[in-house]
Amino acid sequence: MRIKIQVANEHLETLYKDVWELVYPQVANENKGVLYKVIHILLEAEKSTADDICTATGINKNAALNDDERIAGDQLLMEKPNTFDHYFKQNWLNQKMTKLNHPNNPDMQTVVWLVFIGSLLVGVFACIQYRNNRKQNLRGNARNRQPDSLPSPPPEPITAALCLVVPASVIIDLRDKRPNSFTDNSLEFSDLKTLIDNASYFLCTDVENAASKELVLEMATNEDIPTNSNREVYIRIDINQGQEMIDKESPYILKRNLPNYGQRIIQKYACLRNLSGLENFNRI
Template sequence: MANENPKDLYDQVCNNIYHQINGRGRLYKTIQIIVGEKQSHEQEKTKKICDYFGIKSYANKDEDKEIINDLLDGILKNASIDNVIANIAKVINKGVNMEWIFVAAAFTFVGLFLYKQTLDKKEQGKIKPAVQEIKEQPIFQPPIPADLCLVVPASIASNFINRSNLRIEEVTYLIDNAYYFLCTTVKVPDSKNEEYLKTTDETILPDSRREVYIRININDGGNMIDKKIPYYLKTNLPLQAQCTVKKLACLENLSGLEKFNRI
């Protein structure tokens, strides 16, 4: 493929656009043609470019010329830095017909805007990893306490008469030996469940045939709440949880356990 002479290409493009721009908004119309939106209703690219540089679709020739003059001032001021842009400025200054200046300026505006988008994407690429790193940080959630309510044989419960704090393996042992169980939020046992239980003040003896009710507060037992199977109680019991005995009493009978899960 033969190389296109830049001057010939410029003349070809300008001659193609030249006859299509007239009346108000010439600079706006030129940019429309360059980005291929002359026949489009949305004109998204045109609006983005023109809004950025303050180019109006209804501007008269003098208003467009004022915007072009601002562009030229910037180009000529930095001519020693960017020879390519300086050469474009020279072409614009030599234009005898104003429409040629519109075409050259419009191409420059489009090029500047596209390059700005490239720079913006690079800056966003630098910021994005930091944003992702922030998103990946876990959100701290305070532990949710729970009350584990169990009905166990007196022979098992007698080992915990004078105990207030339990180890995790001891709680697991109690779950394994429970007849009934229920794990709820801390307010439920007092208000809804325990009021139906008939407890006694008698001493819990290891050889007693009584069933014993024991309520254990677990400071981080949120995942245990409403579990219906003992296995899931144990697997959701945190290894570092603090377990405190809140109530320990013999049951007169097994009435009032309707809401409990039976094993």
């Protein structure tokens, strides 16, 4: 039995080392929300699962390093003693620390360790899937790369304008729950998904096109949104790095392509006098 456990641990060590090599460069200079970023990197195709893990463990996208380190310590206490994690931390990670140099991040050692803890939290299957996908992508890129050609620059991020028509009661409930969101004009990720779920009409396009579509809407911009009302409210949220959402015609795909990071700014919201001008919107 001891031999089997040792073999299993060796396989796990190799897996977590491989994942660490892939993920650490993406967060090496971060000093806020490291665990949150690591988990969402590893679960890049399963954002809702990543959100659930973070909610269940108290991981916050704006958490300081010492808060992440406290959560990491709590997770280790739940691990069985004498497993490979002690060796992993005391030996391999310490060896890595002697070779790494990031002068802009004095808390580098904490970041190094948090990447490993994030891997533990998502689990073995997710790590295997992430490692295999990354290696497959790297092999594919190598085959398709032309010799002596310069790499193509990444596409410029595009701000998406998400235009929704929702019941007044949804806006009132959201504003009562998070008044700061409407004061600061910045929405939480989960609140934006709630708005999408309750929309009767929607359109996701670029900022310029959204502004032109608004011109034909009849909005009561000087009226307060009434409580306990069935009035329809138009709300527009600008989402930076939202290029994957533009021109999508399904609420499910909108939510799936909603970026986890970046700003979600409320640009405008007001009651509609009628439904005129919504002909170019998608109706649910």
